[in-house]
Amino acid sequence: MTAPVLVVAGNQLQLMARDNRLRLLAAAILLLVAASLATGAARLQAQALERQAATVRDQVLWDNLGPINPHGAAHAGRTVYAPVSPLAAFEPGLNDFLGSSVRLEGHSQNPSRDRPMEGGSAISRFGGFSAAWALQVVGPLLIILAGFSIFSGERARERLKQELGAGAPARTLVFGRLIGLAAAGLILLAAFALAGAAALLAGGASAADAVGLLAITAGYALYLSAFAALTIGVSALLSSARASLVLLLGFWAVATLLVPRIAPALAESLHPTPSAPAFEAAVTDEAKNGVSGHDPADERLDALKESLLKKHGVTKVEDLPFNFSGVALEFGEKNSTDTYNRHYDALFGAYRQQDDVQQAFSLVSPAMAVAPWSRAFAGTDFAAHRLFLSEAETYRYALIQKLNGDVRLNRPNTDEVYLADVSKISAGLTFKPRLTTPAEAWAAQKTNLLILAAWLLASLAFAGFAAARLERTP
Amino acid sequence: MTTLIAITRHELRRALRDRALPWLLVLFAALAAYGAWNGAQWAKERAATVQLITDELGPLVEMRREQLAEAPAGTWPFSSTPQLAPFRLVLRPGAMAALSIGQAEAYPYAARMIPLQDITMFDYFKVDVDNPAVRAAGRFDLAFVIVFVLPLVLLAAAFDLWSRERERGVAAMVLSQPVGPLSLLAGKALARALLVLPPVIAIVLASLIAFGASQPEGLAATAVVVLVYGLFWIALAALINVFARRSTDAALAGGAAWLAIGVLAPALALATANVVSPAPSELQFSANYLEQSRAIRKEQREARGPELPGDPAPKIPDRIRNFFKERTAEDQRLAPLVQSQLQARAERRAVLDALRLFLPSVAVQDALDRIAGADADRAVAFQSQAMSFTAQTKAWLAQRLANDQPLASEDYDHLPRFQFREAPAGAFQTGVLVDLAALAAAIAFLAAGAVLGRRSAASL
Numbered sequence: 001m002t003a004p005v006l007v008v009a010g011n012q013l014q015l016m017a018r019d020n021r022l023r024l025l026a027a028a029i030l031l032l033v034a035a036s037l038a039t040g041a042a043r044l045q046a047q048a049l050e051r052q053a054a055t056v057r058d059q060v061l062w063d064n065l066g067p068i069n070p071h072g073a074a075h076a077g078r079t080v081y082a083p084v085s086p087l088a089a090f091e092p093g094l095n096d097f098l099g100s101s102v103r104l105e106g107h108s109q110n111p112s113r114d115r116p117m118e119g120g121s122a123i124s125r126f127g128g129f130s131a132a133w134a135l136q137v138v139g140p141l142l143i144i145l146a147g148f149s150i151f152s153g154e155r156a157r158e159r160l161k162q163e164l165g166a167g168a169p170a171r172t173l174v175f176g177r178l179i180g181l182a183a184a185g186l187i188l189l190a191a192f193a194l195a196g197a198a199a200l201l202a203g204g205a206s207a208a209d210a211v212g213l214l215a216i217t218a219g220y221a222l223y224l225s226a227f228a229a230l231t232i233g234v235s236a237l238l239s240s241a242r243a244s245l246v247l248l249l250g251f252w253a254v255a256t257l258l259v260p261r262i263a264p265a266l267a268e269s270l271h272p273t274p275s276a277p278a279f280e281a282a283v284t285d286e287a288k289n290g291v292s293g294h295d296p297a298d299e300r301l302d303a304l305k306e307s308l309l310k311k312h313g314v315t316k317v318e319d320l321p322f323n324f325s326g327v328a329l330e331f332g333e334k335n336s337t338d339t340y341n342r343h344y345d346a347l348f349g350a351y352r353q354q355d356d357v358q359q360a361f362s363l364v365s366p367a368m369a370v371a372p373w374s375r376a377f378a379g380t381d382f383a384a385h386r387l388f389l390s391e392a393e394t395y396r397y398a399l400i401q402k403l404n405g406d407v408r409l410n411r412p413n414t415d416e417v418y419l420a421d422v423s424k425i426s427a428g429l430t431f432k433p434r435l436t437t438p439a440e441a442w443a444a445q446k447t448n449l450l451i452l453a454a455w456l457l458a459s460l461a462f463a464g465f466a467a468a469r470l471e472r473t474p
Numbered sequence: 475m476t477t478l479i480a481i482t483r484h485e486l487r488r489a490l491r492d493r494a495l496p497w498l499l500v501l502f503a504a505l506a507a508y509g510a511w512n513g514a515q516w517a518k519e520r521a522a523t524v525q526l527i528t529d530e531l532g533p534l535v536e537m538r539r540e541q542l543a544e545a546p547a548g549t550w551p552f553s554s555t556p557q558l559a560p561f562r563l564v565l566r567p568g569a570m571a572a573l574s575i576g577q578a579e580a581y582p583y584a585a586r587m588i589p590l591q592d593i594t595m596f597d598y599f600k601v602d603v604d605n606p607a608v609r610a611a612g613r614f615d616l617a618f619v620i621v622f623v624l625p626l627v628l629l630a631a632a633f634d635l636w637s638r639e640r641e642r643g644v645a646a647m648v649l650s651q652p653v654g655p656l657s658l659l660a661g662k663a664l665a666r667a668l669l670v671l672p673p674v675i676a677i678v679l680a681s682l683i684a685f686g687a688s689q690p691e692g693l694a695a696t697a698v699v700v701l702v703y704g705l706f707w708i709a710l711a712a713l714i715n716v717f718a719r720r721s722t723d724a725a726l727a728g729g730a731a732w733l734a735i736g737v738l739a740p741a742l743a744l745a746t747a748n749v750v751s752p753a754p755s756e757l758q759f760s761a762n763y764l765e766q767s768r769a770i771r772k773e774q775r776e777a778r779g780p781e782l783p784g785d786p787a788p789k790i791p792d793r794i795r796n797f798f799k800e801r802t803a804e805d806q807r808l809a810p811l812v813q814s815q816l817q818a819r820a821e822r823r824a825v826l827d828a829l830r831l832f833l834p835s836v837a838v839q840d841a842l843d844r845i846a847g848a849d850a851d852r853a854v855a856f857q858s859q860a861m862s863f864t865a866q867t868k869a870w871l872a873q874r875l876a877n878d879q880p881l882a883s884e885d886y887d888h889l890p891r892f893q894f895r896e897a898p899a900g901a902f903q904t905g906v907l908v909d910l911a912a913l914a915a916a917i918a919f920l921a922a923g924a925v926l927g928r929r930s931a932a933s934l
Contacts, residue, residue, distance in 0.1 A: 035745070036742075039745045039748065046752065050757055054757040057761045057765065061765060081757070094606045097606040097609045097610045098606050111602070111603050112601070114600075114756050115600075118581070118600060119753060119756075121823050121826035121827050122576065122826075122830055122840035122849065122850070123740055123836045124744065125612065125839055126737070126835070126836060129738065129741030141729075141733070241722055242721065242722065242725075246725075261618065262614055263611075265608070267605075268605065268608045273603060273604045275523040275603070275604075276599075276602050277523055277527055278526060372607075381607075382606055
């Protein structure tokens with residue numbers, strides 16, 4: 001025999017399925033999501049092909065440099081391209097605001113560039129529609145529209161009195177309808193996930209991508225269920241359908257539209273980051289004058305020269321068993337790289353502080369917890385980009401020091417021009433970027449899952465409170 | 475007309491008793507002030523960055539002057555060659571920058587150049603080091619408050635213009651008077667507009683003035699845009715009330731319209747444009763440019779003859795003249811590639827710009843961006859003027875090379891200067907007028923819808 005709570009849930013689902021407005025709205029949203037998945041997948045495929053082609057061309061350009069001074073080649077530089085995550089069709093995350101390439105050259109650790117958001121127009125500020133965005137913003141709205149009048153309003157209140165009079169406990173009615181409403185939300189989520197899986201299959205996804213999609217779906221299940229519980233709670237608490245709608249829509253607008261905009265702006269005000277020219281000026285100054293500002297690089301290089309002359313028992317650099325200009329280049333590269341690393345660590349530390357401020361806002365908006373969770377498992381968050389930057393830097397440093405090492409070992413201690421085949425020198429070095437794994441995403445995001453779980457529990461408790469009140473004063 | 479005035483006056487009296495309206499306006503004022511403050515902070519930071527770039531010239535010129543002073547008399551150090559004259563071209567934030575950040579972050583705002591520089595002079599200013607998560611959330615500026623929050627305030631104030639009377643059964647009594655349903659709706663809509671729009675405009679202007687954006691023409695243009703956009707949403711609320719019989723239905727329809735017009739339609743239009751008319755590949759352009767540039771330079775290196783010393787030796791060595799010739803020839807050969815990329819970018823922008831004619835919220839965003847000087851056209855004009863300036867400095871360099879005139883210390887005070895030229899019509903430039911025309915057309919469209927549905931408005 002079916003439990004009464006499930007009977008109520010089934011009835012609620014049937015009622016909602018018969019509501020033409022809801023069916024139409026859900027169908028329209030599904031259609032939009034399917035369209036966004038299709039356009040997103042097409043765009044991703046084009047991006048992946050573009051980056052593959054650019055990688056091949058960069059290799060050809062590098063190999064065709066011909067005989068060249070290795071340090072000249074370090075200035076000519078190379079370009080590496082960020083990998084594309086197949087899940088970005090479902091959750092583009094920060095993709096449009098992250099550089100897709102990094103120019104690698106001597107002396108500089110360049111920020112990434114070629115961001116898709118460049119070169120837009122006024123309409124570009126309206127971008128960002130995706131399946132994930134629909135789940136974050138439109139999903140809760142649908143749940144509110146479907147559920148705000150379940151207990152509120154004259155008709156619903158009259159029906160409730162009859163149900164209670166017939167002996168149905170308020171708790172059974174509240175939680176039964178909550179299950180029905182949450183189930184409707186989860187059916188919509190399942191449809192989204194299936195469409196996402198189809199897009200993944202079309203994009204040649206891996207097992208890790210499937211795990212990522214499952215994790216994203218689990219996060220949204222908690223998120224939408226919390227909204228369902230809040231909606232039922234408010235509807236049970238307020239007898240006026242109008243008041244219930246206004247309150248829920250107000251919360252929705254604050255939680256999904258205003259807080260996600262205000263929180264980052266506030267975080268940036270509290271933990272400002274420098275402009276690119278100011279960052280560059282600070283790095284240049286420190287590379288030149290040392291961390292303390294009173295430790296010039298020139299003096300450190302002179303000290304290194306003296307120690308090498310002493311070690312090899314000679315008085316002139318020309319008499320050293322290697323070329324000192326190569327040593328100077330290696331020293332300079334290490335000096336500038338250490339300086340850049342310190343400054344980038346400080347910069348990314350400021351990003352982390354900003355992220356912490358944003359996470360604190362998840363106390364008023366569950367969207368602030370589900371958005372980073374979703375981005376992380378899709379491989380479209382800053383952690384994924386930082387992995388690419390870090391791999392690019394590791395490769396850059398190895399490449400430049402290999403070229404500098406060649407100057408040190410092979411350039412004669414004379415005035416004659418030294419040319420070498422840099423393609424051969426760098427043959428052993430390859431750049432193969434990887435995406436973040438679900439385990440890495442989990443390690444970074446478990447707090448957000450806990451926050452979402454806490455939101456669901458608090459919402460259920462609120463619905464329970466509303467049920468208790470309904471029992472006393474229907 | 476008398477009927478309309480009477481209805482409006484009556485409705486005004488009723489609406490003034492609405493206790494929720496003052497709170498809505500307070501909320502709007504708080505958000506508008508925060509948005510304007512945010513925009514002003516951004517403009518201040520951008521101005522400081524631009525100044526930092528401009529100030530780079532001081533130490534550079536000082537160093538060159540020291541080298542010139544230290545050079546023995548009659549000799550010309552390498553730093554005296556005019557091809558090394560440094561320039562910093564910058565685009566300062568507009569006078570109304572606090573209004574909208576717009577597209578100002580999507581385009582380069584400065585260039586470091588020497589006379590032989592190519593299009594890559596903007597590359598450094600295409601990168602940023604701020605948190606992409608903050609950028610992706612979208613800037614919370616006053617334009618955001620106007621485009622997204624203002625419609626919610628207006629819909630909250632006007633969503634039940636007529637549906638409330640229908641719901642309560644008062645409509646039958648009202649319609650029994652000698653007044654048409656459309657006149658009734660028009661009067662009620664006019665009353666709500668008179669009640670909400672003047673304070674909203676005052677709040678917007680006060681927020682701008684408080685945070686330093688006080689250009690009279692810019693303020694006037696902002697007021698007109700807010701007024702017309704506000705009328706659009708009031709007209710939409712009136713249209714919804716032609717058909718909605720219950721206030722809840724009217725609220726739902728208003729919310730759905732806000733979501734569709736403000737969020738979904740622009741996002742989908744953009745997604746479609748990205749597929750139908752994608753942005754030209756910048757990666758491919760960079761690779762093509764580099765490949766062709768290297769091939770040209772290799773060819774030039776191989777064609778180079780032995781360097782013959784001039785007699786008497788010129789002040790500027792002939793290799794500098796040869797270098798100038800080679801770079802000029804390279805520029806000419808690369809020009810078709812650059813032009814084709816610029817053309818493709820312009821075509822893409824034209825497609826995106828055309829979409830705003832059908833999307834009221836985008837038209838308003840565009841108008842506010844233009845008034846703030848944060849629009850794509852201004853950024854592109856900067857690039858175009860910077861490239862013209864580069865051509866001008868190349869001609870200046872050619873002249874000096876031809877006359878064998880190295881740079882002396884005093885010449886640094888008379889280098890060509892770059893000055894960005896703003897759009898001639900200012901805040902009421904053509905683009906803003908087109909946006910206003912698009913909004914007016916949208917209002918006319920809504921009015922036509924109301925006229926067509928007048929029978930529904932009369933039904934109870």
